[in-house]
Amino acid sequence: MSQFLLRFAPSPNGLLHKGHAYSALLNAALAKKYNADLLIRMEDIDTIRCTQELKQQTLQDLKWLQIPYKQPVLWQSSRFHAYKNALNYLAKMGLVYKAYLTRKQITQFIKSQEEQGISWPSDPDGAPLYPGDDAILSKSQLQKLSDEKAPYALRLNMRRARQMLNSPLYWQELTPPKTSVDLPAFEQVDTIKTDPSAWGDMVLARKDTPTSYHLSVVVDDAAQGITHVVRGQDLYHATSIHRLLQHLLHLPAPIYHHHPLIKTSAGEKLSKSAGHKSLKELREQGLTRQELLQSMPSAITNNL
Ligand code: GLU
Numbered sequence: 001m002s003q004f005l006l007r008f009a010p011s012p013n014g015l016l017h018k019g020h021a022y023s024a025l026l027n028a029a030l031a032k033k034y035n036a037d038l039l040i041r042m043e044d045i046d047t048i049r050c051t052q053e054l055k056q057q058t059l060q061d062l063k064w065l066q067i068p069y070k071q072p073v074l075w076q077s078s079r080f081h082a083y084k085n086a087l088n089y090l091a092k093m094g095l096v097y098k099a100y101l102t103r104k105q106i107t108q109f110i111k112s113q114e115e116q117g118i119s120w121p122s123d124p125d126g127a128p129l130y131p132g133d134d135a136i137l138s139k140s141q142l143q144k145l146s147d148e149k150a151p152y153a154l155r156l157n158m159r160r161a162r163q164m165l166n167s168p169l170y171w172q173e174l175t176p177p178k179t180s181v182d183l184p185a186f187e188q189v190d191t192i193k194t195d196p197s198a199w200g201d202m203v204l205a206r207k208d209t210p211t212s213y214h215l216s217v218v219v220d221d222a223a224q225g226i227t228h229v230v231r232g233q234d235l236y237h238a239t240s241i242h243r244l245l246q247h248l249l250h251l252p253a254p255i256y257h258h259h260p261l262i263k264t265s266a267g268e269k270l271s272k273s274a275g276h277k278s279l280k281e282l283r284e285q286g287l288t289r290q291e292l293l294q295s296m297p298s299a300i301t302n303n304l
């Protein structure tokens with residue numbers, strides 16, 4: 001049995017593009033080099049946007065890419081009970097609260113702060129930090145919202161969570177390879193200090209979606225025994241949150257590698273929403289797997 005376990009974890013809420021292919025192929029190349037198993041986890045917690053068609057297409061793309069993975073595929077939509085348990089555990093520690101502010105209220109609050117010359121901080125994804133309900137709503141307004149069963153998000157009380165840490169938290173990150181010919185080496189790791197406060201009171205779940213990406217990814221990386229999380233650079237800062245949740249939930253921490261993102265020739269990040277071509281479209285236009293591989297860094301082609 002292999003000592004290492006990797007995973008590729010797409011969200012089938014849209015079609016995969018070249019960036020996903022790079023991530024999946026890099027995982028496959030590393031799995032081969034280190035004789036590790038590679039698992040597929042479908043992050044389909046958004047049960048409305050993750051349609052049957054997109055889920056099937058994602059599996060089809062992985063087949064076309066010839067990603068050798070170990071069955072069975074884990075579907076997050078079948079694991080809501082596990083995320084609920086984790087959420088309840090955090091709630092029992094007094095770390096979760098119901099947050100009622102609407103987007104409009106938050107925007108208005110920030111505008112009023114800025115009018116007073118206070119620049120309001122944003123999280124690493126660019127979203128403004130949650131101001132806290134009591135910054136805007138009175139106790140009776142909050143009570144009314146609760147009585148009316150108004151929609152809410154369940155948020156982490158970051159201040160309290162930080163108080164539970166006796167010392168700074170760190171994560172292990174594979175040292176980036178020096179050239180595009182090399183894969184990262186499992187033997188070379190850097191220690192990175194987390195900065196979870198940068199995220200403020202982040203969302204753990206919503207009234208209608210009983211979990212969030214951050215909560216479920218941490219629960220499942222532990223449940224599946226993942227040793228190395230290899231994913232895009234866009235999730236680098238999210239690792240601070242993941243490490244904090246692992247600490248609070250007493251879960252093991254995998255080693256991370258955040259790989260560079262494949263960009264367009266204009267330097268843009270590939271995205272479904274910006275209309276960049278999906279693998280399906282590229283394939284329908286005649287792209288072969290071999291041609292796709294040739295457009296990838298040679299570390300991948302040399303190691304598949
Ligand atoms: N599901 C996430 C995505 O498609 C990736 C999660 C992860 O690798 O941690 O962006």
